[in-house]
Amino acid sequence: MARQRPTVLVAGLGDTGVLVATRLSRSCDVIGVSTRPALMSGQELGTRLTDLPRWRRTYLVPFARFRRLDAIDFVHGRILHTDLDHNAVDVETSSGKLRRISYDAFVIATGVSNGFWRHDRVEDLTTIDDALAAVNRTLETAATIAVVGGGATGVSVADNLARRGGSQVHLFISGDQPLPDFHPDVRSWILRRLESDGVTAHTGHRAVVPGGSALDTLTTEPIEWSTGQAPFAADVVLWAVGAARPHTSFLPSSILDQQGFVNVDSHLRVIGQSNVFAVGDVAASDPLRSSARNWGYRVIVANVRALLAGRESKFRSFKPAPYRWGSLLGLQSDGLTVVQPNGKRVRIPHPIAQRLLLGAFVQRVLYGGLRRTNS
Known part of the structure; x- marks a missing residue:
């Protein structure tokens, strides 16, 4: 038996x-x-x-x-x-x-x-696809985008949106530097990277969270600050404050x-x-x-x-x-940059990152193989 x-x-x-x-x-x-x-x-x-x-x-x-x-x-x-x-x-x-x-x-x-990107609502694939597309359409038509929050998510969103072009992107950080959970060397590097990629970073700005908001949607109202600055208006506000x-x-x-x-x-x-x-x-x-x-x-x-x-x-x-570590900005045209707990950075060239890391290692080694799609 x-x-x-x-x-x-x-x-x-x-x-x-x-x-x-x-x-x-x-x-x-x-x-x-x-x-x-x-x-x-x-x-x-x-x-x-x-x-x-x-x-x-x-x-x-x-x-x-x-x-x-x-x-x-x-x-x-x-x-x-x-x-x-x-x-x-x-x-x-x-x-x-x-x-x-x-x-x-x-x-x-x-x-x-x-935020809007992580929740536990029961959904089917059609609902997921519709929600993903709706958010992206909103951001594509915005001339000015404000990202509130200097953690890994806020940094990633702001930098990628700026590199895409078509919008003025402002990143608001409550402290003197972003990424408080990362090594100090990573914090200094990312500020330089954000500036070179076209993000306007505003340090020392602590936002007042809209009353009753779960911060799980994009908003359009001006942002107010508990640190005394004048309200800031943008076409779209994305909240990434780590709540x-x-x-x-x-x-x-x-x-x-x-x-x-x-x-x-x-x-x-x-x-x-x-x-x-x-x-x-x-x-x-x-x-x-x-x-x-x-x-x-x-x-x-x-x-x-x-x-x-x-x-x-x-x-x-x-x-x-x-310290936290990993990819902050995702796969870019110049490759994938991975920051380490000791503050060092490793850049993996695009072809290797795309084919070997995300393809062979993630899909085959970690996940054990994925079936091909019908498309």
Whole structure:
């Protein structure tokens, strides 16, 4: 008689959730719950807003194209409630049906809402496509664009929009430099890069958030400042102020911190739970919540396997980097620049980045192969 495989529930199939699900499906029965029928990455927003067809090829991938996801039970919907005492969740599917799912191990990778580009609404592919196109049309017709926020998203958006041309782009930063979570050398470099690419950067501008706004849409009203400057008017205002809201409404407050993020230990296991893990932006793993960027999926996969095999002594620990790192501006005509935690920069030539990194490594090595599209 065949040995029954353990069931692992993965909540959230974004960048990290997909990597966890594809690897655990080799030895476990994996059930994946996602509000979308596709991997829709929150990465490279700047490229998404200036070259949507190219962005789609890498960062919007229907789950049906993932060969390694064939083995999982995919549920399109939203988790309503988690019963930690009985190892089960209640899900409302996209068709409105209710389903109870039991698990042996539970991985939470539901991410956060942040601006119009990251949310947890239940959507189909047509709705996704329509929303993407609508935002890009608005930006294409704007003569003046204001980007509020000096983090990685604000910098990426402002620089890519300026390089595209056709609009005056202003980036408003609350401090003296952008990218407060990056190495100081990276902050100095990006200011020079923004200027050379045509972005007008305004430091020392702290915006007053419009009352009652979730900052999840483009706005057109003048921006007011708590730092005393005169209001600034633009055709379009894009808010990228880092107001992340974790997708954890389905979890009991006992496992969350005061901001609603999931409390985890050094093994990315939820504190007080033996068989529940969390990874990515939703996990309070370190001050930067950087487990998605720093290979946290490997820690999750190894530790879930060890738990199910009864070898908790083999648990791995997550080791965050001291600063954020990665690609800030996305793939450009001169290649892909990756900033390191130590402040150094590595530029990968365009052909290598396009074919080997985004093509061979991401699609084949990380994702295990994607089916071709019909187009």
